[in-house]
Amino acid sequence: MKKFLLCTALFGIMLLLNSCIKDQPNTSVKSLELPTVAYEYSKVLDDLTIDLPFDNSPANNQVTDHGATLGRVLFYDNNLSINNQISCGTCHKQSLSFADEFDKSLGFEEAVTTRNSPAVLNMRFSNKFFWDMSSSSLEEQVILPIQNHIEMGMEDMDYLATKLSNVDYYPELFENAFGSPEVNPDKISKALAQFVRSINSFDSTFDREKANDFEGFDPLQQQGMTVFLESGCNNCHTVTRASELDGEVFFEEDDTGYGGTGLEGSNIGLQLVYDDQGMGNGMFKVPSLRNLAFTAPYMHDGRFNSLQEVIEHYNSGVVAHEELDFRLKDVDTGEPKRLNLDPIEKVALEAFLMTLTDESVLTDTKFSDPFRY
Numbered sequence: 001m002k003k004f005l006l007c008t009a010l011f012g013i014m015l016l017l018n019s020c021i022k023d024q025p026n027t028s029v030k031s032l033e034l035p036t037v038a039y040e041y042s043k044v045l046d047d048l049t050i051d052l053p054f055d056n057s058p059a060n061n062q063v064t065d066h067g068a069t070l071g072r073v074l075f076y077d078n079n080l081s082i083n084n085q086i087s088c089g090t091c092h093k094q095s096l097s098f099a100d101e102f103d104k105s106l107g108f109e110e111a112v113t114t115r116n117s118p119a120v121l122n123m124r125f126s127n128k129f130f131w132d133m134s135s136s137s138l139e140e141q142v143i144l145p146i147q148n149h150i151e152m153g154m155e156d157m158d159y160l161a162t163k164l165s166n167v168d169y170y171p172e173l174f175e176n177a178f179g180s181p182e183v184n185p186d187k188i189s190k191a192l193a194q195f196v197r198s199i200n201s202f203d204s205t206f207d208r209e210k211a212n213d214f215e216g217f218d219p220l221q222q223q224g225m226t227v228f229l230e231s232g233c234n235n236c237h238t239v240t241r242a243s244e245l246d247g248e249v250f251f252e253e254d255d256t257g258y259g260g261t262g263l264e265g266s267n268i269g270l271q272l273v274y275d276d277q278g279m280g281n282g283m284f285k286v287p288s289l290r291n292l293a294f295t296a297p298y299m300h301d302g303r304f305n306s307l308q309e310v311i312e313h314y315n316s317g318v319v320a321h322e323e324l325d326f327r328l329k330d331v332d333t334g335e336p337k338r339l340n341l342d343p344i345e346k347v348a349l350e351a352f353l354m355t356l357t358d359e360s361v362l363t364d365t366k367f368s369d370p371f372r373y
Helices: 002-021 065-076 157-165 170-178 185-198 205-212 219-230 307-317 343-354
Strands: none
Touching (some): 307 343
């Protein structure tokens, strides 16, 4: 009996020690490698010749080289999770255009999250965040996954600040970014937002060809662009506010890359009854089309594993939900629109969408994981 009680006591002590240790800073298995001179995050848009009428950067948190450097470290640091197991970069992988390969990601204890991880590109030009568009501030958005009880589990941001204060590489980074080594939730939020704002993509085939009236497009890409426009895809995925192909980049209408009010969300007829109502009535944010080649699976719940499945949904699979977006309805019957694309048109449309691919952002060192394990 005494032996049993002793074993039980020892087991309890071990559990207690594990619970105390698991959320302490972990720096023993990694080293931080940063350039001697900070990358020029603040000049990321300086060489662009395009007009950017909207930028969500607040006056008190403009992108700086040292601020975004700190944000990069925070983005990839597992210490931001309660058990030191995952980081923001775990679900937003650079090689996958800052999305991930799962229909729904895994949280800090491998519990399944509620939605697909969207790509983190050109967030600087958005005015709504998350699939349900529930956040209108990037400073707020970057913190919520950290606090989420499934995703990263760090519900107490003051505790996180204390935890990071005990990590040897942070005092200098916070000093460089904000003029003081003090770590607090506001600075964490601002630095993360600066880094995310700096992850911009403007180097796709489409971007390069626009200046030449797309003369460099091959016949299949040209046909696909025609299908895109004539099928009404640009009703939700616009080029510019003028909806002309002399614009800069393709983005969703509510997130044009330049901001603006745009859509309040869209029900695209995925099913008659939605388990996840999104922002209500099965309405979700219209995602960007940039780098689709790397961001599968698609939709808020990752239900489509290929771009061909997505195209076929709009071609023949839209269901007659009572809140179906009017752009997806036949103007005469009110029934779901059927595009009736033939096999060649489907292939052409996919070829055109691939012109929105920008591989440079997938390998740019200034956006990469600075930790070596």
